[in-house]
Amino acid sequence: MRLFALGLALNVLAGLDPSSAEGLASDATTIILGSNGTITLKGNSSTSEVILDYGANVEGFPTFEIISVSGDTSGLQITYSESLAVLLSSPTSDGPLGLAAAMDTYRINNYNITEPTNKTNRLIQGGFRYQKLALLTPGDMVLAKVGVKPSISTTPIASLPGSFQCSDDRINQIWNVGARTVQMNEIPARSIPDFWEVSSEGSLVHSLAPQSLSGVVASSLMDYEIEFDVKPIAGGFSFSALASTLNDGVYIWCNIANGSISANSGSSESADFLAFATLPSNITVGNWYHVKAAISAELISIYFGSTKVLEFSQTYAFFGSSGLGAALGQSAMFRNFTLASPAVNFEYSAQLTDTSFLPDFLMGTNPLAAAVDGSKRDRISYAGDLDVAVGSTMVSTVGVEYIMGTLELLGSSQMTPGFFSPTAKIQQEPYSKPLESNITGLIGYSFNMVTAVANFYQYTGNTSIAKEWAPKVVRMLDWADSQVLPSNGLFNISNPAFSGDWNYYDPAQSGVVTKFNMVYAYALQSSLTMLDDAGVNTTTYRSRLDALRVAINTHLWNSEPGAFYISEALTDSFGQDSNALAILAGVTNSNHTSSQVLSTLSELSTPSGPLAFSNGTVAAGFRKLISPYASAYHLRAAFAAGDATVANELLHSLWYPMADPAGANYTGCFWETLDANGGPGLGAITSLCHAWASGPTGELSTYILGATATKPGFREWQVSPMTLGLSWAAGTIPVPDGGVYVAWNATEGQITHLEIESPANTKGVVSLPVCGDGSTWKLNGQAISTSNGTFTVNGGQNLVFSLS
Missing domain, CATH: 2.60.120.560 (Exo-inulinase; domain 1)
Known part of the structure; x- marks a missing residue:
C-alpha cells in the first residue's frame, strides 16, 4: 500500500491549512485533485493499493481518468473516509449511510474498467479526507486527475465576507476550522442529483x-x-x-x-x-x-x-x-x-x-439551499444544529440563503398545536400549511427553532422575517405555556414521545426536565425583540419568562453540587448544556450565580474537554461522551459571564485538538462527538464535519471583537471587546450595509488601542476601560472623557481610540 498526500512524497501526511486554498490542487475545470500526477495500480502486488490524503475534508462528485489498462482491470474499488484509522480497519469504511438520499449510500464504489475512459460519479460523496484506490484483479492500470468535483463552495477562508485574527494562532485556527465546518454544510439549491x-x-x-x-x-x-x-x-x-x-x-x-x-x-x-x-x-x-x-x-x-x-x-x-x-x-x-x-x-x-x-x-433534488448537520452524516437539516450554526454562519460565510432555506423547510413543518418537527430532509418541498399532527420528538429542538430565527433576525434586521415568524413563535410559546404545571410553574413533558434530545444515545427524560425548561426560557427571552418588532404585545411573554425563571430557581436547583439538576427523575446529577442555558436565559441570580454554575461545570472537565453530564448519570445509562454541541452553549455562557478562564479552557482543551493539523483525526472541520480520550465518540460513523460544533467561530467574533447588534440588523451596535489574554485581535462582522470592522491592541489584559469602522446611518456605543492612572483616551487624536467608559459614536467613519 502507498500513501500520497496531495501528490507529495510517498508515505507523507500533510495537513491542509483551511484558511487558505493551498494544498487543494485544482485544475481549470474545478477539480480538487488528490494527486497531481499519475497513479499506477498493479493488481495482486504490493502496489495494488494507493491512499490519497486531501489534507482536510472535501466533498462532491468523485472523478478520475483512466490513462491505460492491461490484463484484468474489472476490479477497481475506490473507498472514502474522513478517518485514516477507519479506512484501514473497517471493511465498509465509515459507512454505509442510509439516512437520506442526499449522497451515495456506500463509501465504497466498484468499477469494471475495460478501456481508457473518464469517470465521474453520478452521486455525491459527502465529506472525506482519504481516498483508497485498489485494483482487486490481476491487471495493471494508470490513472490521472483523481479527485472530486466540489458540490459546495470552496471559497478560501481568507476570502470569506467575515474575518477574524488574533495574536494566538491556535485561536485563529479554531475560528478558521469552524468557518470551514459551516461552509462544508451549506448545500446549494438543486445541487443534489436524483437518487435513482x-x-x-x-x-x-x-x-x-x-x-x-x-x-x-x-x-x-x-x-x-x-x-x-x-x-x-x-x-x-x-x-x-x-x-x-x-x-x-x-x-x-x-x-x-x-x-x-x-x-x-x-x-x-x-x-x-x-x-x-x-x-x-x-x-x-x-x-x-x-x-x-x-x-x-x-x-x-x-x-x-x-x-x-x-x-x-x-x-x-x-x-x-x-x-x-x-x-x-x-x-x-x-x-x-x-x-x-x-x-x-x-x-x-x-x-x-x-x-x-x-x-x-425524498429522492429528488433539493429545491432550496439548506444548512445541514453534517457533510458525511446525516446531511439533514436539524433545528438544534441550526441554533448554533446561525451565529457562526453570520460572522463567516454569511450564507443567508442557506439559513433562509432551512428556516423555510423547518418552519413549514410546524404542527397545529404549535411545536415543530425537529428535522427536515433537504429534498422535501416546504409544506403549504401546518401539519395535522399532535405529536413530535426532540421537543427541545422546537425551542431551538425559536432562538435560531430570533438570532438570525438580530443579525439581518429583515422585518419580513419577524412578520412571517411571529405567528409561528407565538403558537409555539403558547403551546409551551399550556404544558406548564399549575402546581410549580414548570414546563412538563407528559408524553414521553416528546422527549429525547441531541444525545439520542442516552435515556430520554420526560416529566419536568431542566433542559427543556431552560431552553423554553431562552426562547422566550430571545424572541421578545422580534415579537415586539412584528407588533406583538409581549407583556404576557415577559411575565411568563419572569415566572419561569422563578420556578426554575425554586424547584430545579440542587445545592449539593451547586447546579440545576437534570430532571425530576435524576435530581443528583447535572447537565452541561442545561446549566449553561441557565446563564444565557437569565435564570441565574444572586442566590444561584453564574460564577457558581460555571465553577460546578468545571467538575465535568477532562484533558479532552468537558463531559456532557456528571458522573452520576452513568448508572442511569448515560454515556461518558464529550459534546461540542453542549459545549457551544457552555462557551457562550462563559463569554457572557465574562469568565476568560473557562472560555480559554474550553477552546484549548476541546476545540484546538480538533483544529490542530497534526491531530490523528484532523479533517479541517469540527466533530459531532468525542469520547473521553478525545477521539471520535461514536466510532466509525462519527461525523467529523458537524455544523453544531462550529460554535467558537460565532462566539470569538461576538466577544473577542466585541461587536454586537443592540438593534436588529446592526442599525445600532455596541463594541465591548473581551481580551481573553490576547495582545491583539482584528476582524470584520458582516452586517446588512457592509461590515463592522474592529481591531484592538492590549497590554496586560487592558485595551490600549481600538479601531472601528461601521456602515453609515448606524450608531454605536463603545465600551473602554475607565482610566484611573492619569491616562486619557483620545478619539481620532482628540482627548475625550467619560465617567463610565462608554462613548456614543456614529457610523460611517474610521474611529481610532488610543490610550495616552
Missing part, C-alpha cells in the same frame, strides 16, 4: 439504501402490504419494512447471488441479523418478478409471485413505511410499486417509469 436512474423501462437502483415513502400517514403505518415488480441485474435487491423517516427499520435483502433472503435491523445489509431463508433455485438475475410483502408489527411475510419465501416475527420496528434499494455491488430495475393499508384507508402507487414519484420518497 429513471427510464421508461423502470427505475435502476445500484448500491443504494431503501428510502422510505414519506408523509405523516406513511411514516406511522403499522399494518400494510407492498407490491412491486423487480428485475435483478447484478446480485440482487433489497427493500425496507416498518422503516422510520431516517430509514431505520427492517431491511429485507434478496441476495440472489447466493440464493438467500434475509432480514436485518437498520437500513443496510451490514446491520444485525433477524431472519434467513433459502430462495427457490429458479429465482435468478435478469428476469422480472412480482414481489409482495404483508407487513405488520407482529409478522412479515414475503412472496415471489404466489410462493412464500420468508415469514418471520421481530421486535425491532413497529411502525413506518417502505422503500426499495440494492445492497453494495448489487443492482436491480423496479417498476409498479404499490403500498396499501386498508386499516387506515391509505394507498399509494407509482409506475416508477418517470421521475414524478421521486419526491414522494
Whole structure:
C-alpha cells in the first residue's frame, strides 16, 4: 500500500491549512485533485493499493481518468473516509449511510474498467479526507486527475465576507476550522442529483439504501402490504419494512447471488441479523418478478409471485413505511410499486417509469439551499444544529440563503398545536400549511427553532422575517405555556414521545426536565425583540419568562453540587448544556450565580474537554461522551459571564485538538462527538464535519471583537471587546450595509488601542476601560472623557481610540 498526500512524497501526511486554498490542487475545470500526477495500480502486488490524503475534508462528485489498462482491470474499488484509522480497519469504511438520499449510500464504489475512459460519479460523496484506490484483479492500470468535483463552495477562508485574527494562532485556527465546518454544510439549491436512474423501462437502483415513502400517514403505518415488480441485474435487491423517516427499520435483502433472503435491523445489509431463508433455485438475475410483502408489527411475510419465501416475527420496528434499494455491488430495475393499508384507508402507487414519484420518497433534488448537520452524516437539516450554526454562519460565510432555506423547510413543518418537527430532509418541498399532527420528538429542538430565527433576525434586521415568524413563535410559546404545571410553574413533558434530545444515545427524560425548561426560557427571552418588532404585545411573554425563571430557581436547583439538576427523575446529577442555558436565559441570580454554575461545570472537565453530564448519570445509562454541541452553549455562557478562564479552557482543551493539523483525526472541520480520550465518540460513523460544533467561530467574533447588534440588523451596535489574554485581535462582522470592522491592541489584559469602522446611518456605543492612572483616551487624536467608559459614536467613519 502507498500513501500520497496531495501528490507529495510517498508515505507523507500533510495537513491542509483551511484558511487558505493551498494544498487543494485544482485544475481549470474545478477539480480538487488528490494527486497531481499519475497513479499506477498493479493488481495482486504490493502496489495494488494507493491512499490519497486531501489534507482536510472535501466533498462532491468523485472523478478520475483512466490513462491505460492491461490484463484484468474489472476490479477497481475506490473507498472514502474522513478517518485514516477507519479506512484501514473497517471493511465498509465509515459507512454505509442510509439516512437520506442526499449522497451515495456506500463509501465504497466498484468499477469494471475495460478501456481508457473518464469517470465521474453520478452521486455525491459527502465529506472525506482519504481516498483508497485498489485494483482487486490481476491487471495493471494508470490513472490521472483523481479527485472530486466540489458540490459546495470552496471559497478560501481568507476570502470569506467575515474575518477574524488574533495574536494566538491556535485561536485563529479554531475560528478558521469552524468557518470551514459551516461552509462544508451549506448545500446549494438543486445541487443534489436524483437518487435513482429513471427510464421508461423502470427505475435502476445500484448500491443504494431503501428510502422510505414519506408523509405523516406513511411514516406511522403499522399494518400494510407492498407490491412491486423487480428485475435483478447484478446480485440482487433489497427493500425496507416498518422503516422510520431516517430509514431505520427492517431491511429485507434478496441476495440472489447466493440464493438467500434475509432480514436485518437498520437500513443496510451490514446491520444485525433477524431472519434467513433459502430462495427457490429458479429465482435468478435478469428476469422480472412480482414481489409482495404483508407487513405488520407482529409478522412479515414475503412472496415471489404466489410462493412464500420468508415469514418471520421481530421486535425491532413497529411502525413506518417502505422503500426499495440494492445492497453494495448489487443492482436491480423496479417498476409498479404499490403500498396499501386498508386499516387506515391509505394507498399509494407509482409506475416508477418517470421521475414524478421521486419526491414522494425524498429522492429528488433539493429545491432550496439548506444548512445541514453534517457533510458525511446525516446531511439533514436539524433545528438544534441550526441554533448554533446561525451565529457562526453570520460572522463567516454569511450564507443567508442557506439559513433562509432551512428556516423555510423547518418552519413549514410546524404542527397545529404549535411545536415543530425537529428535522427536515433537504429534498422535501416546504409544506403549504401546518401539519395535522399532535405529536413530535426532540421537543427541545422546537425551542431551538425559536432562538435560531430570533438570532438570525438580530443579525439581518429583515422585518419580513419577524412578520412571517411571529405567528409561528407565538403558537409555539403558547403551546409551551399550556404544558406548564399549575402546581410549580414548570414546563412538563407528559408524553414521553416528546422527549429525547441531541444525545439520542442516552435515556430520554420526560416529566419536568431542566433542559427543556431552560431552553423554553431562552426562547422566550430571545424572541421578545422580534415579537415586539412584528407588533406583538409581549407583556404576557415577559411575565411568563419572569415566572419561569422563578420556578426554575425554586424547584430545579440542587445545592449539593451547586447546579440545576437534570430532571425530576435524576435530581443528583447535572447537565452541561442545561446549566449553561441557565446563564444565557437569565435564570441565574444572586442566590444561584453564574460564577457558581460555571465553577460546578468545571467538575465535568477532562484533558479532552468537558463531559456532557456528571458522573452520576452513568448508572442511569448515560454515556461518558464529550459534546461540542453542549459545549457551544457552555462557551457562550462563559463569554457572557465574562469568565476568560473557562472560555480559554474550553477552546484549548476541546476545540484546538480538533483544529490542530497534526491531530490523528484532523479533517479541517469540527466533530459531532468525542469520547473521553478525545477521539471520535461514536466510532466509525462519527461525523467529523458537524455544523453544531462550529460554535467558537460565532462566539470569538461576538466577544473577542466585541461587536454586537443592540438593534436588529446592526442599525445600532455596541463594541465591548473581551481580551481573553490576547495582545491583539482584528476582524470584520458582516452586517446588512457592509461590515463592522474592529481591531484592538492590549497590554496586560487592558485595551490600549481600538479601531472601528461601521456602515453609515448606524450608531454605536463603545465600551473602554475607565482610566484611573492619569491616562486619557483620545478619539481620532482628540482627548475625550467619560465617567463610565462608554462613548456614543456614529457610523460611517474610521474611529481610532488610543490610550495616552
